Amino acid sequence: MSVLKTYSREQIAKQNILTLFRWIESGSLEEIELNNLICFIKEQLEILKKESAPGKVSCPQVYGCLDDSFLNAVLKDYGFGSDNRLLLDRLFAEAAGEIKTGKDIPEAAARHPWLDIKNSLTDCLENEVIISFPGKTNTDLTKPEIFAAPDINSIVDLMNKSILSVLNIHVNLSGAYRLVHKGSTARGVSLDNAEFDFDPLFASQKDYDLFLKKLPLILNALSEIWKANGVSILSEDSDNQYPWGRLINLIALDKDGIVFRVQLLAGKDRKSWIEFINGQMAQIKALDGSWEYVSGQIILFKRLVRDVLHGYGKSYGGLDGMMCVEFILQADSSVEYGRRITTIGSFDKTMRWVYRIGFDQASSAIIPFDIATKQTGIYSPDPNKLPITCSSIFWNKLVNAARKYVELDKVEMSEDEFAGLGINPDRISGQLYEVI
Numbered sequence: 001m002s003v004l005k006t007y008s009r010e011q012i013a014k015q016n017i018l019t020l021f022r023w024i025e026s027g028s029l030e031e032i033e034l035n036n037l038i039c040f041i042k043e044q045l046e047i048l049k050k051e052s053a054p055g056k057v058s059c060p061q062v063y064g065c066l067d068d069s070f071l072n073a074v075l076k077d078y079g080f081g082s083d084n085r086l087l088l089d090r091l092f093a094e095a096a097g098e099i100k101t102g103k104d105i106p107e108a109a110a111r112h113p114w115l116d117i118k119n120s121l122t123d124c125l126e127n128e129v130i131i132s133f134p135g136k137t138n139t140d141l142t143k144p145e146i147f148a149a150p151d152i153n154s155i156v157d158l159m160n161k162s163i164l165s166v167l168n169i170h171v172n173l174s175g176a177y178r179l180v181h182k183g184s185t186a187r188g189v190s191l192d193n194a195e196f197d198f199d200p201l202f203a204s205q206k207d208y209d210l211f212l213k214k215l216p217l218i219l220n221a222l223s224e225i226w227k228a229n230g231v232s233i234l235s236e237d238s239d240n241q242y243p244w245g246r247l248i249n250l251i252a253l254d255k256d257g258i259v260f261r262v263q264l265l266a267g268k269d270r271k272s273w274i275e276f277i278n279g280q281m282a283q284i285k286a287l288d289g290s291w292e293y294v295s296g297q298i299i300l301f302k303r304l305v306r307d308v309l310h311g312y313g314k315s316y317g318g319l320d321g322m323m324c325v326e327f328i329l330q331a332d333s334s335v336e337y338g339r340r341i342t343t344i345g346s347f348d349k350t351m352r353w354v355y356r357i358g359f360d361q362a363s364s365a366i367i368p369f370d371i372a373t374k375q376t377g378i379y380s381p382d383p384n385k386l387p388i389t390c391s392s393i394f395w396n397k398l399v400n401a402a403r404k405y406v407e408l409d410k411v412e413m414s415e416d417e418f419a420g421l422g423i424n425p426d427r428i429s430g431q432l433y434e435v436i
Contacts, residue, residue, distance in 0.1 A: 033249065
């Protein structure tokens with residue numbers, strides 16, 4: 001069934017605007033990408049204006065704040081690889097202060113207790129998306145709240161067929177080649193299904209060198225194949241070369257106009273993070289564990305990190321998607337740097353582990369991350385067994401949330417209780433919680 005038969009143009013436009021501002025907020029767009037996508041945001045805003053024409057429901061105030069002045073200021077002060085939340089929220093507050101709410105535009109009520117719709121732009125945009133999909137909100141915190149998103153299977157099928165086709169034409173492969181679908185979307189633990197990660201891997205150095213040499217031709221041919229299948233590319237960036245390969249970012253619209261991003265990390269054949277995860281999943285299955293259960297625990301932890309603690313992503317000094325997965329799989333549930341799973345991981349187990357190593361009950365103080373994890377930490381899938389790190393600010397938030405969770409001592413939480421894990425008062429029962 002076509003998405004358009006289910007979702008309106010307004011709903012898709014609101015979802016697209018939210019997706020793009022989340023990427024802007026996290027600093028994950030190169031400047032050339034940002035320039036292209038600001039134009040697309042303007043197009044989506046025009047759709048909302050038409051949908052809010054006389055006789056229809058008034059356009060929510062937040063979209064009225066996103067005028068040319070606002071978007072130009074974003075272009076001017078945006079920081080690639082940086083946390084742009086303060087920038088967006090400052091510009092949003094300034095713009096909202098200049099707009100008087102009309103009688104026919106009531107202030108929206110927050111659909112979740114962790115949404116700060118008065119001071120946070122992305123929270124406000126998320127709230128409007130939720131409002132646009134009546135009846136789709138859920139209270140199961142182990143399930144991602146996904147609204148309009150590309151169909152995973154159709155995108156994966158298109159990637160497999162189109163990339164192999166252009167490689168056969170322009171590279172004339174002389175050795176083995178494989179396309180590895182990795183990342184959160186591949187494992188069913190994405191919060192929005194808007195990002196796809198693939199590794200095109202070549203057994204032959206000759207094939208990889210030819211791929212790099214003919215990359216412009218390959219990308220043009222790829223664009224034509226996608227266009228023939230109803231997928232249009234909004235922006236591409238292929239200049240990032242790393243020791244392990246060339247990173248290619250493609251931001252596109254699916255056949256129903258929903259924006260998504262594909263990251264291709266092309267290089268010589270190598271072990272991918274997904275193989276490490278597949279090994280962990282196999283061990284979980286051998287322990288009679290269910291990935292469906294574990295993935296729900298990962299989603300719950302991700303929602304805590306992103307929505308309540310506001311630390312989802314390296315630019316925030318917190319944890320990215322891979323790190324969140326490993327916190328659930330490894331904490332008190334593995335040995336040998338996470339290579340051997342000993343028990344089934346869970347949100348409860350992870351939070352109690354963080355509390356145990358990070359909170360000094362005798363002094364009521366938070367133990368610094370490097371000291372707390374000196375004996376046992378969480379490790380990345382890197383073959384060098386590198387420990388995962390985070391900023392001291394985020395670690396303090398996580399330890400405080402773990403303390404509150406342990407004190408709550410509940411198997412299931414309400415949304416209010418979940419949101420309360422992020423509250424960090426200076427004093428609780430007269431006791432100052434400090435960092436030692």
